[in-house]
Structures are given as structure tokens and as C-alpha cells.
Amino acid sequence: MSATGEPILASPAAAPAIRQIVFAVAPHLVLLDACGPLEAFWRAELELRRARGSSAEDIVAYKTRVASIEGGTLPTHVGLPVVVERLDALEDEAIDTVVVAGTFVADRMVLDPKLVAWLARIAPRVRRVCSVCVGAFYLAAAGLLDGRRATTHWRSADELARTFPTVDVDADPIFIRDVRGGRAVWTSAGVTAGIDLALALIEEDFGHAVAMQAARRLVVFMKRPGGQSQFSAALDAQHCASAEFDALHAWMTTNLHGDLSVERLAERARMSPRTFARRYVDAVGRTPAKTVEALRLEAASRALAQSHRPMKRIALDCGFGSEQNLRRAFVRRFGVPPLDYRARFASLNAG
Template identity: 40%
Template sequence: MHPLRQIALIAFDGVQALDVTGPASVFSAANEAAGHPSYQIHILSPCGGAVTSGSGVRLLTEAIGELDPGSFDTVLIAGGNKAGLSSLARDAGFADWMARACARSRRYGSVCTGAFALAHLGLVTRQRVATHWEGTELLARAYPALTVDPDALYVEDGKVWTSAGITTGIDMCMALVARDLGEAVANSVARMLVVYARRPGYQSQFSPVLGAQSKASHGFAALLDWIGEHLDQPLEVSLLADRASMSARSFHRKFTDATGQTPARFIETMRLDRARALLPSVASLKEIAARCGYATAGQMSKAFVRRYGVSPALFREMHGRD
């Protein structure tokens, strides 16, 4: 007899519809892929009935009061607009139900900006968490004891799972399925949902260029593109400063202010991101190192381990080769 895991997806007026329907689709597809019922999905709200998402799509929900908070294996709060999340977090009955449900569940968490509700309710205090890229700085300021990861697609910290923006809830829930039912079932779910690839949690919400461009002033946009096209070449600050028509000292300060990273840190991030993308290919480590601007494979490996905690060789083994 296979266990039937009860899944609670929390919705509210103003919810992001895909934060609910994406995870629901993953767990539903897992039932089909596994060949037997593995999950029972409940879309819940404080009062039950229809809730209207931010896009106008209405979702039919069950009332939390009708269900035992101790019966759920997994509880996830969806993201949504500020007014909806604030109203949800201020609901005393919901707060009590969530405290009991999360205490007794095997795991709980959030999709996208649902992390704000978790934090407000005290359900995350000192954990490492993810949220939508637009809210990472705000969440970190509002709850300084949290470690807000601005890059990860999703984060697992103990029994708490949190994901970044919207579609990353699908990535996180496929990881939950893989944990429960195995990689083969999760891969089958990805094929059913026509997901291009199962993205690991450490993968950035954006490429380093897009992430920097979301912060950088227009004056650096062209330079960021140029750096991405010349990673195999020496990229000294003096060269970049010349391209930006600035002194090296002024460039270093303005670039750091604009992108949130020093030039050296940004270039290393770009190179390691490129290496990570190339490692599943058949290219040798020496060739990948050269294409990413490292003098030797050993130099690249040292930087890769420092940043990601695994060697390039182990990363390649984990993620396969084409």
C-alpha cells in the first residue's frame, strides 16, 4: 500500500494563480507518473469558497477550518500581491492553523512572495530562504535574522522549502517529488509538463548579466554584454575602465555601486556560471577552463569549489554529459 501524502496549497484573494496551479500540476502529474495515487491536493484559504487571483482567475478553495491541521504532509503558501498577503498574515485563525499544521507536517514552505507570510507568522526565523528577486532586499531588511538567498531558484533548510519567483515553484515541487518518489518519476513529470529541464535549486533566478542589468544604470549595460562575450580574455579593471572612459578608481566604485558586485567578483561569477553551463558537455575541463578565462583547469576547479562547494568533476558526474 502506497502512502497518500496530503498537500496543502494556501491561496487568498490576490494570489498569483501559477503559484497554486503550478505546484498542483506537478503533484497531480506525479500521481500519473508513479502509476498510483501518491498525493492528495487541497487548495485552501481561510474562509473557503472562491478566491480571485491577481490575474482575475478564480480558484475554488476549501476552508482551513474544515480540515485537521495535523493531517498534512506538505504545506505551501503561494505568493501574491501585497494586500492579499498582508490580509492573510493578519488573520488570527489562519495564523493558529498554520502554526499547528507546520509543526506537525513533514515539511512546509512557500512559493515566491509567500515567504513574507511565513516570516510574518514566525514560521521562518533564522533559516535560509528564497523569494522573488524583487522582494529579496525588502525581506532581508524586514527580517534581518533570515538569510535571504537572492540567487537560488529554491532553498531547502531543514523542513522548510522556499522558492523564488512564480515558475520556480514548479522546480521546487519537482524536487519534492524526486525526494519522495525518485528521480525517474520526477523526470517523467518534467516530460509530461513539457518543462525544458529540471533546474537545480542553486541555479540563479537570472544569469549574472541579467541580474546585474536589473540593478545597473543604463551606462553599464553595453559593457556587461561585452564582458559576457569576452570571458576567455584577460579582463583587468584597467581595460574595463578604459572601455567605460573612466579612471580605474572611479570605475571600480561606480561599477560596484551600480551592480552590487566588485568587478572581480562579477567577472568570477560570469566565468563560473559559464563553466557550470559547459560542464555537462563533452568538452574537457582544460578546454572549459580556457573558454571561461582560466589559465588552467586547476585554477578553475579551485574557484568552482570555493563558490559551489563541489568540484567541477563531481558536478559533471552529478549532471551527466551530453
């Protein structure tokens, strides 16, 4: 730790031509937490070779290693064992990035003190330290998240905040890059969010175009910005509601630009407006209007982050009717106007 209590990490100096990325894993590894990012780095490798007009394997951007404290055969939570290296065997090598993958959590997170100690020892020597899902607990235990903003799987966010009160836990974002004193520590939400994290790291290393092509090779629906919520408005509505409104929610997501008034929704649900409004609140826990706004805001935030479409067009396509209505809804929900939101994610725009 520094004199100010801030974790000491390596200065983000120019990265080597070959970036060695070590996935630090523990027993009962959540396989996708490691395999998703591993695949993303490999797809970026393929894209860089294509862009350079060569398929030669001597063009290497990333060298990935998967290692645990004991090494050997490691059990995973899905029952598929994997063979990994020993972490202590890698300590003398030039490591660019460490990624701590998550493990299966039943009731509470149980940490391997040897892995915590290894992270505390290796962190000052590497350019980046990252976590996927509950891997954030290991970073926190090693003192690497003290005073920093961080995220993890939404189901474990409260436990992370209780266990490590010096960490500013935010359960909402897909991933967070917290920069202090010129140093960055990355944390991400659960499971598939590790792919989003890896794509962001690739973008930092090789630019937007390479990251987007890697995403295309992975057939990822879109490259989500870190500030996007872990929670899908559509999935959240389905989780809260009974099956009674599943079909209605699916229809709403494809008709955001149309009439989604209570009267129109009630007609679609084959109920009177009064009966529909009452039953909907009982099932979902919020009014139909709140769900409509959440769905429209989610669609608008995607459009702002992933395109250069004019504000007026986005407002119309997402059902806000006017730029003024879109702006009011954005400020109410996100605390910033739409153009500020777009500027925040300007480097991620798809064009």
C-alpha cells in the same frame, strides 16, 4: 515551539502511498505560485503511471488541494478568480505537505492572522511545510522559520529580514531546504521558482528520474539546483545596462569559450578599447571583465550541476582555459572548489 525554541514539525517518517498536498492560499494569490507546482506534481503523476505501464487513474501518487481560510471564490492578482476549499475543512484529513503560495505585494506584505494561526496549528501534524515567494512571511509569522535559513523573492528579502530578525534570510538561492533536528522546512524564491521547489519535492519522494521526466514534460529548460542564484548574470547585465549593450551581452553568452577581452568586445561594439571600457562601466556599473567572469561562472555551475562532463572540458567550454583557472574563479565567487560544488548537487546530476 520546543524547549530550545525550535519549531516543532512532524518527524519525516515514511510518507503514505498517496501524498496529500495542501496549497494554503490567500486573496490576491500570485496564480503561478500555485499553478506551477500543481502542474509539476500532476506531471510527476503521469510519469509514474507511464513507468508502471498503466494509465489507470487508481495509480495516485499525489492528491492536491487548494484552500483558503474562507473558501469559495478567491481573487488572484491577475484578475482570474479561482474556486478553493476551506482550510478548516481539511484539518481532520491526513495532510502530507503544506505549500503556502505567494500573494501580490505592492508596498509591504500584509498577513492574514487567521492563516498564520492555521499554519501554526497544522504544522506539527504534517511531514513538510513549504513556501513559494512571499509565502515565507506566513511561515515566519507562524514561528516555523525561527533560527532557520530561508529565502523569498529577492525584492522582499530585506523586508522579511527586518520583520522577522530571528530568520536567517538568504536572497540568493532558488530554494532552500533547512533541516534542523531531522526536520526540514522548504522556502523558495518567486514565481517560477515554485516549479523548481516542486521538482525538488518530487525528487525527494520518487527519485531523480521521475523529477527529471516531470521537468521534461513541463518543457523546463533545466531542473535548477537549489543553490543556483535567483539572479541570471545575463539578465542582471541587461537590467543594469542601457540598450546599447544588449546585443553584445547576447553575443557574449554564446561565445564564452572564445576571446572576450576588452579589445575583442570593443571591436564588437565598434568602439576603441578605452571608450568602450569607460562607457561600459558607466552603463553596467562594473567592468567588462567582471561581466565575462559572471557569465562564465554561471555556465560552469550549470555544467557541474547538470552533467558529468570532465572538469577540463567544462573549463575549456566556458572560457576558463584550464582547470586551475576555473578552480580559482569558483573559490573566489562561491567559496568552494568546483568538485565540492558538484558533490553538493550530485543527486541532481543529469548524467
